[in-house]
Amino acid sequence: MTTLRRVEGSLMNSGLNVLNVSQNYFVRGGSDRYFLTLGDLLAEKGNLVVPFCARSEHDLPSDWARFFPVGANFESPSVIDVVRYHYSTAAKKNLAELVAGQRFDIAHLHIYYGKLTSSILGVLRDARIPTVQTVHDYKLICPVYTCNRDGNPCEACHGKEYWRALIYRCNRGSLLRSAVSMSESYVSRWLGSVAGIDRFVAVSRFFAGKMKESGIDPLKIVVVPNFVDVKRFEPRREQGRYFIYFGRIERSKGIPTLIEAFARMPEVPLVVAGEGEFLQHARALAADSSNIEFVGFKRGKELYDLVGGAVASILPSEAYENCPVSILESFAAARPAIGARIGGIPELIEHGEDGFVFERGNVDELCAYVKTIWSQRASNGMGKAARSKVEQQFSAEVHYRRIRSIYDSLLC
Structure with missing residues (x-):
């Protein structure tokens, strides 16, 4: 754990350097909107907020865009995109360059898997940057993120038995897509998607309970609902x-x-x-x-x-x-x-x-x-x-x- 960087005064009243991490630097869904809105809120309160996202032609302007890596292409994936979906050497390399040149107090992660992948977690660990993740979906317990199968709630994987997603063909009914979802979940867990996070922010008590049921340490989970301006x-x-x-x-x-x-x-x-x-x-x-x-x-x-x-x-x-x-x-x-x-x-x-x-x-x-x-x-x-x-x-x-x-x- 990183040692206290400010030993005098009120922490709440001092600005922090926050690395704000998500796969998109544009609004495609609710998690993107939260990621960007949180960044604005943190900046308004006097914190330095640095985004780290996958590169896209839809990106909003950013002084930090030069560090954004190329992510997997989800629309027309190739074999190399399947590899990138599991482990992004570009994301790991670019993040290492970013943290080498800029000090961060906290890394706040959102939906980083898929385009950035869990390859970035080792970089944060080596740099001794505490990590917080707001959990926007059910990825930690379900390989296809939804806990839904055939229109009904499903918790068959129990947060660890990801092979069931292959058996049930949970990703669009496709054996191949389901195999990729299954293998990515195992790789992500191995790279630290649970062990490598210091605090999980569950946005509902419901999901906090599901995380605990799947074996995640309750002491690492804090419930903070979403907000509106x-x-x-x-x-x-x-x-x-x-x-x-x-x-x-x-x-x-x-x-x-x-x-x-x-x-x-x-x-x-x-x-x-x-x-x-x-x-x-x-x-x-x-x-x-x-x-x-x-x-x-x-x-x-x-x-x-x-x-x-x-x-x-x-x-x-x-x-x-x-x-x-x-x-x-x-x-x-x-x-x-x-x-x-x-x-x-x-x-x-x-x-x-x-x-x-x-x-x-x-x-x-x-x-x-x-x-x-x-x-x-x-x-x-x-x-x-x-x-x-x-x-x-x-x-x-x-x-x-x-x-x-x-x-x-x-x-x-």
Whole structure:
């Protein structure tokens, strides 16, 4: 463990040099957005934040881009890409050059596997840099990151028996893809994906429990939920005009359940914002429902305006969710949420106070809660409670204190 670098004064009030590590330096998904937003938050608080990511034509501008290595090509992989997916000599070499020329107090990892790989962990260990990882998905216990098989929750691998992914062909039904996922999981574990991390930040109590069940030391796990920059959201006071789902359009997100529910309620409008592999199927399912509108992928102010114009958001997932930011963003806009009772969703929604939770896949129950909120939309009492909750529990300021306390605990 690295010795304390600052022996006088308050650690919380002094800036740190933070190496912020993730595979993408652009927003492709929720983990990328968190990685970039956390970097901004840390910088605002007086810390030096240096990104280390795989190189891409989509990258945002960065003074540190010269250190970004080439990662595996996931779209059209070659044999060399399969090797890079397991172990990246370029990532190891470039990171070694970076830490040789710049002192770091902490390395904060996100989704680094795949394009950067666990090859970087030895570099951090040799440089005696304490490592924190925010765990955004279920990679530590599932080779395909989802804990989902054939549309149902699956924990067959138990965080160590990765060969089961090959037996069940968990990666898109492909024997070859599943073999690669299996072997990468074994290699990653061997290189230190568990032993080489000083603190794991679980974003839900649910996943913290799953990590402990898989044999990860409970003393290495801290629960810190995701956050939203509340200042970016103006709490909406006008009456909402529709319900909204925003996120990836995938079967595992419960999209068929959502569409079936609103097909039964033609008087209640639904807006679906996002893209994904299930989009065309979803459009076909909703073809006869004029109350369901697909608006494509939205971000920034355009998305926030859509959420603010809604009565409530809905997240009908049928696979394990961790700590979905979509619910927190809905709360920040003073809109309640309806979510499936699975994964970390029930930790965010206080049933009957700032939304409702329903049994996954239960169309009747979902319809009942939609009708309840629709009938009470003029008052928006749940939305006001939701906004109050996000201000008190999920703001940037609260999140920074939680993350900074983890950093400081590793520097003592």
